Amino acid sequence: MRVFMFLPMCMFFFFCKAQDIQMSLNMFRSGDVLVKKQISCKNLVQKGDDVLWDISDADVINKSYKVKYTDVSGHKDRMACTERATMYYYDLHNDTLLIGGFENNSTKIDYDLKEISLRFPMKYGDFYSGLFHGTGTYCDKVSMRSFGKYTVEADACGTLVLPEGDTLRSVTRIHTERFVYGVSYPADSIVAISSRPLSTDSIIRFMEQKPFLLKTDIYRWYAAGYRYPVLEKHVTCLHGHEGKPYTETFYIPLSGQEKSDNNETRKNAVRSVTDGQTSGGIKENIEYYKVFLQEASSLSLRLEYRMAHPAEISYGVFTSDGKSVCQGGHTMMQSGTHSVDIDMSGCRNGVYVVYIDAGGHRYTEKITLKR
CATH class of the missing domain: 2.60.40.2550 (Immunoglobulin-like)
Structure with missing residues (x-):
């Protein structure tokens, strides 16, 4: 051994103190609008303590990709995040941010068994897992159940080098892994299936017997002083095509988060290569x-x-x-x-x-x- x-x-070795994800500093805020840049880059798979991620040479694929956060009328503690023509619903319950459903022009799903997105505070090494279940419709022609399992882990912390050349210390990465399963029914079945959610035992039994439809891995990099992730990576694959995943990476420029109220923390988080x-x-x-x-x-x-x-x-x-x-x-x-x-x-x-x-x-x- x-x-x-x-x-x-x-004094020149920079030990990284992981950034804790906190409700007061990282909870969504109604009225915020972010502009993401879709980028092409590699070498973001490293996990563990004191990792160096470098996206300084990333190529920009899409320069304007908007995300908007709004309150949901008639729903206390519910907020919507709108991106790519889809509205995702999030519910805050005590110290936990839950995914409540989503809708777009073709699909609407409401979760009765909700999925954890974040639990405040969340720090490097924290791990959560669970099941989710919801019902909804597709193109008003099919009723369906959407369910599965997920894990959420703060699996890495370290330093992130940005396209502008700045270096962010105290970065924490959150990794969410989801396996999605589904069952479809006739369109007029929505009331019946909504009133009879699947039990956790039924969900587990189904997953043991049937293959998943979709697997997604979502990575989010949080930096001290910034409310929203500064980097996101989404990896999606269909059952039977695990070797050919579809990957998207998004960078949220720091200038787009300057309205965040974490100013004092931010001053100590960014170190430019010129300073x-x-x-x-x-x-x-x-x-x-x-x-x-x-x-x-x-x-x-x-x-x-x-x-x-x-x-x-x-x-x-x-x-x-x-x-x-x-x-x-x-x-x-x-x-x-x-x-x-x-x-x-x-x-x-x-x-x-x-x-x-x-x-x-x-x-x-x-x-x-x-x-």
Whole structure:
């Protein structure tokens, strides 16, 4: 069994304190209008603690995609979110935000067994699961039940690099996984099926015997100081086509959330690549780095770092008494995210010092390897 211990030696390693999702700061607000940008990007699958997500090179597919939040007349504690010509209903019950249904030009579903969207407060590591059930109509020609199971997990926290070059610290990602099942009936059956919801036992039994119709994975990235997610990813697949998912990713520019009332929190959440100054007024070359050990077929140490602007990089690993384990680099690296793996399989137990030198600025970490 190996135990890895990390002891920080300098102020430049940015440990991320996960952003808690709170009702006062992150609950929907009637009258808010957001403009999303649909983007094309990769490398958003990482989960865990102290993750680096980089969408600085994302391509914009759709520049104008509006989302509007409104109260629902006659329904206390219900709010509607309208996007893509569909109105989604959310109900706030005590500390829990529930999905109450949706409707558009073709389909209307009301949930009697509602799905958890968020539970306040929600922090990294929190996990919820359950069942949902609703009834409705399709094109006024078919009545149907829509039901299934879901999980909601705050599965990652870390740092998000934005297309404008800004870096958001204390970002928490919420992952929702849904499996949707359905049964259709004649159009005039809606009253009968609405008055007889399926029991939880019936839902579970159906799911054990029948394949799902639709599976969706929704990822939402929340940053300190911003009411709504700054990034969303939706992955949808049909039964039998799991290998060909349909993926959409949306970025909500920070300027579109400036009316949020979390101003003081926001001031401490965003760090631009242009404001990393030393006391001598020299820009830092590395705005983020991470050092960690990983095990595959052999033990290796990985350095991940993001360059604010081009600089020559060198790195090394030394024993505590100064003997060199590895030295490398001395290469001009461009701005962006980079990584390097260093073989540690032949190293003995003990303390090692890792350094990265970027254009004359040295960043140092100490690790302890125990087997």
